Amino acid sequence: MNSSAVQRPFSTDCLDASKSGGERSYDFKPFKFINNMPMPVIGSLPTKPAVPAKRSIPELLAPLDRIASSSSSLVANHGAQFKSGGQTCELPRYLFIGPKGGDDMIRVGIFACIHGDEPEGVHALIQFLSILERKPELATGYCLFVYPVCNPTGFEDRTRHARSGKDLNREFWNESREPEVRLLQSELVAHSFHGIISLHTDDSSQGFYGFAHGATLTKNLIEPALQAAEQFLPRNGSETIDGFRARNGIIRDSYPGMLTAPPKLRPRPFEIILETPQAPPSYLKEAALVAALRMILTHYREFIAYAPNL
Numbered sequence: 001m002n003s004s005a006v007q008r009p010f011s012t013d014c015l016d017a018s019k020s021g022g023e024r025s026y027d028f029k030p031f032k033f034i035n036n037m038p039m040p041v042i043g044s045l046p047t048k049p050a051v052p053a054k055r056s057i058p059e060l061l062a063p064l065d066r067i068a069s070s071s072s073s074l075v076a077n078h079g080a081q082f083k084s085g086g087q088t089c090e091l092p093r094y095l096f097i098g099p100k101g102g103d104d105m106i107r108v109g110i111f112a113c114i115h116g117d118e119p120e121g122v123h124a125l126i127q128f129l130s131i132l133e134r135k136p137e138l139a140t141g142y143c144l145f146v147y148p149v150c151n152p153t154g155f156e157d158r159t160r161h162a163r164s165g166k167d168l169n170r171e172f173w174n175e176s177r178e179p180e181v182r183l184l185q186s187e188l189v190a191h192s193f194h195g196i197i198s199l200h201t202d203d204s205s206q207g208f209y210g211f212a213h214g215a216t217l218t219k220n221l222i223e224p225a226l227q228a229a230e231q232f233l234p235r236n237g238s239e240t241i242d243g244f245r246a247r248n249g250i251i252r253d254s255y256p257g258m259l260t261a262p263p264k265l266r267p268r269p270f271e272i273i274l275e276t277p278q279a280p281p282s283y284l285k286e287a288a289l290v291a292a293l294r295m296i297l298t299h300y301r302e303f304i305a306y307a308p309n310l
Protein backbone atom coordinates (compact mmCIF):
# COMPACT_ATOMS: atom_id res chain seq x y z
CA MET A 1 0.00 0.00 0.00
CA ASN A 2 2.26 2.68 1.28
CA SER A 3 5.73 2.45 -0.12
CA SER A 4 6.94 5.61 1.61
CA ALA A 5 7.86 3.65 4.73
CA VAL A 6 11.53 3.60 3.88
CA GLN A 7 11.63 7.37 3.91
CA ARG A 8 9.70 7.85 7.10
CA PRO A 9 12.67 8.15 9.49
CA PHE A 10 13.56 11.39 7.72
CA SER A 11 10.10 12.88 7.51
CA THR A 12 7.57 14.26 9.95
CA ASP A 13 5.20 11.51 8.79
CA CYS A 14 6.62 9.30 11.51
CA LEU A 15 5.13 11.66 14.08
CA ASP A 16 1.66 11.03 12.75
CA ALA A 17 1.12 7.44 11.77
CA SER A 18 -2.49 8.30 11.04
CA LYS A 19 -1.41 9.88 7.78
CA SER A 20 0.25 6.78 6.58
CA GLY A 21 -2.76 4.96 5.23
CA GLY A 22 -2.20 1.82 7.21
CA GLU A 23 1.55 1.50 7.68
CA ARG A 24 2.49 1.68 11.34
CA SER A 25 5.48 0.95 13.46
CA TYR A 26 4.58 -0.23 16.92
CA ASP A 27 8.02 -0.25 18.40
CA PHE A 28 8.66 3.30 17.21
CA LYS A 29 12.12 2.54 15.84
CA PRO A 30 12.06 5.69 13.71
CA PHE A 31 12.21 7.81 16.87
CA LYS A 32 15.26 5.98 18.18
CA PHE A 33 16.80 6.37 14.78
CA ILE A 34 16.15 10.08 14.77
CA ASN A 35 17.63 10.45 18.24
CA ASN A 36 20.82 8.69 17.29
CA MET A 37 21.40 10.20 13.88
CA PRO A 38 22.08 13.73 12.72
CA MET A 39 19.15 14.97 10.63
CA PRO A 40 20.11 14.75 6.97
CA VAL A 41 19.83 17.72 4.68
CA ILE A 42 16.80 17.46 2.44
CA GLY A 43 18.88 17.05 -0.72
CA SER A 44 20.45 13.87 0.62
CA LEU A 45 17.21 11.89 0.98
CA PRO A 46 17.75 8.35 -0.23
CA THR A 47 15.95 7.48 -3.41
CA LYS A 48 13.03 5.13 -3.05
CA PRO A 49 13.88 1.59 -4.13
CA ALA A 50 11.90 0.39 -7.15
CA VAL A 51 10.54 -2.57 -5.17
CA PRO A 52 9.20 -1.72 -1.72
CA ALA A 53 10.73 -3.69 1.13
CA LYS A 54 8.93 -6.80 2.31
CA ARG A 55 6.92 -6.30 5.45
CA SER A 56 7.93 -8.29 8.51
CA ILE A 57 5.18 -10.23 10.28
CA PRO A 58 7.24 -10.91 13.47
CA GLU A 59 7.89 -7.16 13.74
CA LEU A 60 4.23 -6.41 13.12
CA LEU A 61 3.00 -8.83 15.76
CA ALA A 62 5.73 -8.14 18.34
CA PRO A 63 3.33 -6.13 20.54
CA LEU A 64 0.96 -9.10 20.78
CA ASP A 65 3.78 -11.52 21.54
CA ARG A 66 5.03 -9.18 24.25
CA ILE A 67 1.57 -9.11 25.83
CA ALA A 68 1.14 -12.88 25.49
CA SER A 69 4.48 -13.58 27.19
CA SER A 70 3.13 -12.32 30.53
CA SER A 71 -0.65 -12.48 30.07
CA SER A 72 -3.03 -14.87 31.76
CA SER A 73 -5.63 -14.27 29.00
CA LEU A 74 -3.74 -13.99 25.70
CA VAL A 75 -1.99 -17.01 24.22
CA ALA A 76 0.21 -16.81 21.11
CA ASN A 77 0.18 -19.98 19.05
CA HIS A 78 2.92 -19.95 16.42
CA GLY A 79 2.54 -23.62 15.50
CA ALA A 80 0.62 -23.32 12.22
CA GLN A 81 3.08 -23.55 9.34
CA PHE A 82 2.79 -24.01 5.61
CA LYS A 83 5.05 -24.05 2.56
CA SER A 84 4.99 -21.40 -0.12
CA GLY A 85 7.45 -21.67 -3.01
CA GLY A 86 9.78 -23.86 -0.94
CA GLN A 87 9.72 -21.41 1.96
CA THR A 88 8.22 -22.19 5.37
CA CYS A 89 5.64 -19.59 6.39
CA GLU A 90 3.50 -19.20 9.47
CA LEU A 91 -0.17 -18.47 9.87
CA PRO A 92 -0.19 -16.55 13.17
CA ARG A 93 -2.88 -17.48 15.71
CA TYR A 94 -3.83 -15.93 19.03
CA LEU A 95 -6.36 -17.02 21.61
CA PHE A 96 -7.90 -14.61 24.08
CA ILE A 97 -9.73 -16.29 26.94
CA GLY A 98 -12.11 -13.88 28.63
CA PRO A 99 -13.36 -14.18 32.21
CA LYS A 100 -15.94 -16.93 32.64
CA GLY A 101 -19.49 -15.84 31.85
CA GLY A 102 -22.74 -17.60 32.64
CA ASP A 103 -22.64 -20.83 30.68
CA ASP A 104 -20.37 -22.35 28.07
CA MET A 105 -17.74 -20.10 26.57
CA ILE A 106 -18.74 -18.51 23.26
CA ARG A 107 -16.22 -19.24 20.52
CA VAL A 108 -15.71 -16.45 18.00
CA GLY A 109 -13.18 -16.51 15.17
CA ILE A 110 -11.82 -13.14 14.04
CA PHE A 111 -9.95 -13.01 10.74
CA ALA A 112 -7.98 -10.16 9.15
CA CYS A 113 -5.73 -9.52 6.18
CA ILE A 114 -6.84 -12.38 3.95
CA HIS A 115 -6.16 -9.72 1.33
CA GLY A 116 -2.51 -8.94 1.94
CA ASP A 117 -2.82 -5.27 1.00
CA GLU A 118 -5.41 -4.57 3.70
CA PRO A 119 -3.30 -4.10 6.85
CA GLU A 120 -5.96 -2.00 8.60
CA GLY A 121 -7.61 -5.09 10.06
CA VAL A 122 -4.33 -6.35 11.51
CA HIS A 123 -3.63 -3.07 13.25
CA ALA A 124 -7.20 -2.95 14.54
CA LEU A 125 -6.84 -6.45 16.01
CA ILE A 126 -3.54 -5.57 17.69
CA GLN A 127 -5.29 -2.61 19.26
CA PHE A 128 -8.39 -4.64 20.11
CA LEU A 129 -6.40 -7.37 21.90
CA SER A 130 -4.33 -4.74 23.72
CA ILE A 131 -7.58 -3.18 24.98
CA LEU A 132 -8.92 -6.58 26.05
CA GLU A 133 -5.72 -7.28 27.95
CA ARG A 134 -6.30 -4.09 29.95
CA LYS A 135 -10.06 -4.65 30.24
CA PRO A 136 -10.65 -8.41 30.01
CA GLU A 137 -14.24 -7.98 31.23
CA LEU A 138 -15.08 -6.78 27.70
CA ALA A 139 -14.56 -10.38 26.60
CA THR A 140 -16.48 -12.02 29.46
CA GLY A 141 -17.84 -15.35 28.35
CA TYR A 142 -15.74 -15.47 25.16
CA CYS A 143 -12.89 -17.48 23.72
CA LEU A 144 -11.67 -15.34 20.85
CA PHE A 145 -9.66 -17.14 18.20
CA VAL A 146 -7.81 -14.40 16.38
CA TYR A 147 -6.09 -14.83 13.01
CA PRO A 148 -4.57 -11.39 12.34
CA VAL A 149 -2.69 -12.22 9.12
CA CYS A 150 -4.62 -14.81 7.09
CA ASN A 151 -2.53 -14.14 3.98
CA PRO A 152 1.06 -13.97 5.27
CA THR A 153 2.80 -13.96 1.87
CA GLY A 154 0.45 -11.28 0.51
CA PHE A 155 1.02 -9.18 3.61
CA GLU A 156 4.80 -9.46 3.21
CA ASP A 157 4.59 -8.62 -0.49
CA ARG A 158 1.89 -5.90 -0.03
CA THR A 159 -0.38 -7.65 -2.51
CA ARG A 160 -4.06 -8.59 -2.35
CA HIS A 161 -3.34 -12.10 -3.59
CA ALA A 162 -1.12 -14.72 -1.98
CA ARG A 163 2.31 -15.37 -3.54
CA SER A 164 0.68 -18.23 -5.46
CA GLY A 165 -1.33 -15.60 -7.36
CA LYS A 166 -4.65 -16.66 -5.83
CA ASP A 167 -7.27 -14.48 -4.14
CA LEU A 168 -7.59 -16.61 -0.98
CA ASN A 169 -11.03 -15.16 -0.24
CA ARG A 170 -12.45 -16.96 -3.29
CA GLU A 171 -10.99 -20.36 -2.41
CA PHE A 172 -12.96 -21.60 0.60
CA TRP A 173 -14.82 -24.90 0.62
CA ASN A 174 -14.09 -25.70 -3.02
CA GLU A 175 -11.25 -28.22 -2.65
CA SER A 176 -8.66 -25.46 -2.76
CA ARG A 177 -5.00 -26.48 -2.78
CA GLU A 178 -3.92 -23.20 -1.20
CA PRO A 179 -2.20 -24.17 2.09
CA GLU A 180 -3.39 -21.04 3.95
CA VAL A 181 -6.99 -21.83 3.01
CA ARG A 182 -6.62 -25.46 4.09
CA LEU A 183 -5.17 -24.39 7.43
CA LEU A 184 -7.96 -21.89 7.99
CA GLN A 185 -10.59 -24.42 6.96
CA SER A 186 -9.25 -26.91 9.50
CA GLU A 187 -9.46 -24.20 12.18
CA LEU A 188 -13.05 -23.43 11.13
CA VAL A 189 -13.97 -27.11 11.37
CA ALA A 190 -12.10 -27.78 14.63
CA HIS A 191 -13.56 -24.86 16.57
CA SER A 192 -17.06 -24.72 15.01
CA PHE A 193 -17.36 -21.08 15.95
CA HIS A 194 -20.57 -19.48 17.23
CA GLY A 195 -19.56 -16.40 15.31
CA ILE A 196 -17.15 -15.40 12.55
CA ILE A 197 -15.95 -11.86 11.96
CA SER A 198 -13.72 -10.86 9.03
CA LEU A 199 -12.06 -7.48 8.64
CA HIS A 200 -11.46 -5.91 5.24
CA THR A 201 -10.58 -2.61 3.59
CA ASP A 202 -12.32 -1.23 0.49
CA ASP A 203 -10.40 1.34 -1.57
CA SER A 204 -13.48 2.10 -3.66
CA SER A 205 -15.82 2.95 -0.76
CA GLN A 206 -16.16 6.33 0.90
CA GLY A 207 -17.91 4.85 3.92
CA PHE A 208 -17.91 1.96 6.38
CA TYR A 209 -20.18 -1.00 5.62
CA GLY A 210 -20.58 -4.73 6.20
CA PHE A 211 -21.81 -8.09 4.97
CA ALA A 212 -24.23 -10.10 7.14
CA HIS A 213 -24.60 -13.85 6.60
CA GLY A 214 -25.33 -16.99 8.55
CA ALA A 215 -27.60 -16.97 11.58
CA THR A 216 -30.72 -14.80 11.34
CA LEU A 217 -29.64 -12.80 14.35
CA THR A 218 -26.64 -11.52 12.39
CA LYS A 219 -28.71 -8.53 11.25
CA ASN A 220 -29.30 -7.64 14.91
CA LEU A 221 -25.55 -7.63 15.49
CA ILE A 222 -24.32 -5.80 12.42
CA GLU A 223 -26.60 -2.77 12.73
CA PRO A 224 -25.30 -1.76 16.19
CA ALA A 225 -21.77 -2.56 14.99
CA LEU A 226 -22.11 -0.15 12.06
CA GLN A 227 -23.61 2.44 14.41
CA ALA A 228 -20.58 2.09 16.68
CA ALA A 229 -18.24 2.51 13.72
CA GLU A 230 -20.19 5.59 12.68
CA GLN A 231 -18.78 7.48 15.65
CA PHE A 232 -15.56 7.55 13.67
CA LEU A 233 -16.37 7.05 9.98
CA PRO A 234 -19.46 7.72 7.89
CA ARG A 235 -21.54 4.76 6.77
CA ASN A 236 -21.78 3.91 3.09
CA GLY A 237 -25.47 4.53 2.39
CA SER A 238 -25.39 3.62 -1.33
CA GLU A 239 -27.97 1.22 -2.72
CA THR A 240 -25.19 -0.63 -4.53
CA ILE A 241 -21.85 -1.38 -2.87
CA ASP A 242 -19.11 -3.49 -4.43
CA GLY A 243 -21.59 -4.54 -7.11
CA PHE A 244 -24.09 -5.85 -4.52
CA ARG A 245 -27.46 -4.48 -3.41
CA ALA A 246 -27.06 -2.84 -0.04
CA ARG A 247 -29.40 -1.39 2.59
CA ASN A 248 -28.10 0.98 5.24
CA GLY A 249 -24.57 -0.20 4.58
CA ILE A 250 -25.48 -3.90 4.92
CA ILE A 251 -25.04 -6.47 2.13
CA ARG A 252 -26.71 -9.88 2.35
CA ASP A 253 -25.09 -11.42 -0.77
CA SER A 254 -21.62 -12.88 -1.00
CA TYR A 255 -18.89 -13.96 -3.37
CA PRO A 256 -18.49 -17.70 -3.82
CA GLY A 257 -15.47 -19.03 -1.97
CA MET A 258 -15.39 -16.37 0.73
CA LEU A 259 -14.13 -17.32 4.21
CA THR A 260 -17.24 -18.69 5.94
CA ALA A 261 -18.22 -21.41 8.39
CA PRO A 262 -18.09 -24.98 7.07
CA PRO A 263 -21.07 -25.29 4.70
CA LYS A 264 -22.66 -28.16 6.64
CA LEU A 265 -22.31 -26.60 10.09
CA ARG A 266 -25.63 -26.33 11.94
CA PRO A 267 -26.78 -24.22 13.62
CA ARG A 268 -25.23 -21.55 11.45
CA PRO A 269 -22.98 -19.12 13.31
CA PHE A 270 -23.36 -15.39 12.83
CA GLU A 271 -21.03 -14.23 10.06
CA ILE A 272 -20.07 -10.60 9.73
CA ILE A 273 -17.63 -8.93 7.38
CA LEU A 274 -16.65 -5.40 8.31
CA GLU A 275 -15.33 -3.19 5.52
CA THR A 276 -13.56 0.05 6.30
CA PRO A 277 -12.93 2.61 3.58
CA GLN A 278 -9.25 2.90 2.76
CA ALA A 279 -8.86 6.67 2.44
CA PRO A 280 -9.36 7.95 6.03
CA PRO A 281 -6.47 8.24 8.50
CA SER A 282 -5.37 4.99 10.15
CA TYR A 283 -6.45 5.97 13.66
CA LEU A 284 -10.04 6.48 12.49
CA LYS A 285 -10.14 3.22 10.54
CA GLU A 286 -8.79 1.30 13.51
CA ALA A 287 -11.09 3.04 15.98
CA ALA A 288 -14.11 2.26 13.79
CA LEU A 289 -13.17 -1.44 13.47
CA VAL A 290 -12.43 -1.77 17.19
CA ALA A 291 -15.72 -0.06 18.15
CA ALA A 292 -17.65 -2.40 15.83
CA LEU A 293 -15.91 -5.48 17.28
CA ARG A 294 -16.66 -4.41 20.85
CA MET A 295 -20.29 -3.82 19.98
CA ILE A 296 -20.69 -7.26 18.39
CA LEU A 297 -19.31 -8.99 21.51
CA THR A 298 -21.60 -6.98 23.78
CA HIS A 299 -24.75 -7.63 21.75
CA TYR A 300 -24.14 -11.30 21.12
CA ARG A 301 -23.48 -11.93 24.82
CA GLU A 302 -26.78 -10.20 25.61
CA PHE A 303 -28.55 -12.26 23.00
CA ILE A 304 -27.17 -15.51 24.42
CA ALA A 305 -28.19 -14.46 27.94
CA TYR A 306 -31.79 -13.76 26.88
CA ALA A 307 -32.18 -16.55 24.32
CA PRO A 308 -33.25 -19.25 26.83
CA ASN A 309 -36.17 -17.01 27.88
CA LEU A 310 -37.43 -16.38 24.34
Ligand SMILES: [Zn+2]
Pocket (backbone or CB within 6 Å): 114, 115, 118, 199, 200, 201
Ligand atom coordinates in the same frame (compact mmCIF):
# COMPACT_ATOMS: atom_id res chain seq x y z
ZN1 LIG B 1 -10.55 -7.53 1.35
